[in-house]
Amino acid sequence: MIKFENASKFYGDVAAISQLDLDIQPGELVALIGPSGSGKSTALKMVNRMVELDHGRILFKNQDITRFNLQDLRRRMGYAIQSVGLFPHRTVAHNIATVPRLLGWEADRVRARVTELMNMLSMDPDHYAGRYPHQLSGGQQQRVGVARALAADPDVLLMDEPFGALDPVTRAALQRALKAIHRATGKTILFVTHDLDEALLLASRIVLLNNGRLVQVGTPLELLQQPANDFVGDFLGRADLGLKQLSLQPVAHYLKPLAGPAPAYLIPSTATAREAISCMAEQHVSSLRVADANGNIIGQVSAPDLLANNHV
């Protein structure tokens, strides 16, 4: 869907991005991550030509992005940023309708799409459609920002630290919403974050950048289990690498049938291995009963299994 080929961007003599090669498949949710100044935001902006690259090329649907009409290219890529940038003089509905209107959709179709998106992002259309951005909370504004980016059903969604300015509770809610949207629509999403936990939670692949160079690409688990070098290890947080790995594993993977005396404490099967270990440490036990969504006991997990078998 998006392919960086030897892409470079220079500011003066300094390379913001140097020789980046990256192939993003349709339906992937790729997180660009790295320390400040690593070029992750620049890489994202090169895709919709908010930043023009100096060397190499970027392909969008197997075609060089410079061969598209600039406005046309941007209208085919949804874009959401940390500061949201809603149009203050336009209502929520009008904001969301921006790109469909630019594309000349009929009014009925625009209205239906706005309603659909507001429902998808859990904002009551009757209540919020006519409001102005300054009448919304930060989280609501970002929901509108995401809805606006999705409005014209773009092929690609670009997000530049979209949840960076939100409080933890609101951020978690929006992360869940994004994950649900990704699952429901299968959109290709490229998003920049400096929050490692956000990347581990959402991404199907993580791209780690440093000083404008690609350091490692892989699934969250691959990065945690096989850091390519010391920088990756440091960046991922060496001290709790193991816990982070456990947090990517559902407890269901370690399930064993009940045997012997039933453990005293209970954990839902949707919990992560990390939560299971935490619960054991808190209760001073070494095994837990596991319950499914209906509350039926479906087996047990034990500490040695969780700690021994990380490589599933």
Add this chain to the structure above:
Amino acid sequence: MASPDTQRWNPVLALYVAVALVASMGLPFVRVAPNRLLSGDPIFLGDVLQRQGSPLVVALVLAVFTLLVLAIGQPQRRFTQALVSVAMAASLAGLWLLASHVSSSVSPVDHPLQRTALGAGFWTLAALAWLTALDAVARLNLATLPRLIVHIAGCLPLLLSLSEGQNLSLAKEYANHSDVVGPAVVRHLQIVMLAVVPAVVIGVPLAWRMSRSAMLRQGLFPLLNLIQTIPAIALFGLLMAPLAWLAVQLPMLGSAGIRGVGMAPAVLALFLYSLLPIVRAALAGLEQVPAETILAARAMGMSPWQIFWQIELPLELPVLLIGVRTALVQTIGLAAVCALIGAGGLGQIMFDGLFSAANELVILGVMPIVLLAMLADSFFQILETMLKTPAP
């Protein structure tokens, strides 16, 4: 200065009342002259009340005076301030009626050339009544629209009583010049519009270009500032020579009315004067459009034209309108000077009066200018209020 919230008394009103007392005793209310060229004998307000005032009029004058003295000590009471507003609107009409009464009492049949001119006392009292009314209305703390309605209502008594004063010199001047006042107003507005409309049409895109180029900004602002400091007469002089030369070189322009004198240099000069306030306001307006809003608009795939038309212009409009208002009011006043280079307009009447030492004629030219400026100002105030409250 104490804020109006904490004021125990109204020093402004006290000053007005004191000045009014001095003016009514020390300055002639009207002057009666055998013809328009002589300055005539002064008649003071006291004489007028003594000779012609019925007890009712005297009682009314005393009542208004008492009310004003009371109002000095009650700057916060809205009821008192409302009473003062009404009293001042009535007083404006009353002063006019009193003056016309004097003029009618001298038989116009016996002395057809005799003139009753409004004196310094009348003008001072009228101005003070008007200022007091403005002060009182401001203390009512009304929103823009109701305030403007009150202002208009306040003018009604005077407007209704205008026809009573036909024997006054001012009315006679109007009668003598009635055929030129109408066209002069039209010409005046023509000059103003020909200057301000192009200044908006050119100034707004110019400011947009300047907002994107520091070089253009640094180059143009000193120039616009410089133009603003050139006195109008000097600017006319500077424009005359090149325009006259152009007219000679290109006879087509000359036949279209572009000459060294007349409308062309006047309109051009006023256009240049309008440019600074409009460009400055437009630029200030553009600067307060959030950067991330523009960034988002670009990333959504809006063209630069769409960004300007759909995002920047609506967002800069409230600030831009303040600049247009400034330019418009300034130009309405400045356009009077254009009569000096043969552009006509209300300034023509004013200068005719000045050169023939006929004060009433000067006033006849100046009054419509003041009224036009006030109307333009009010119109834009309404527009700005409407823009500030978007439909919920």
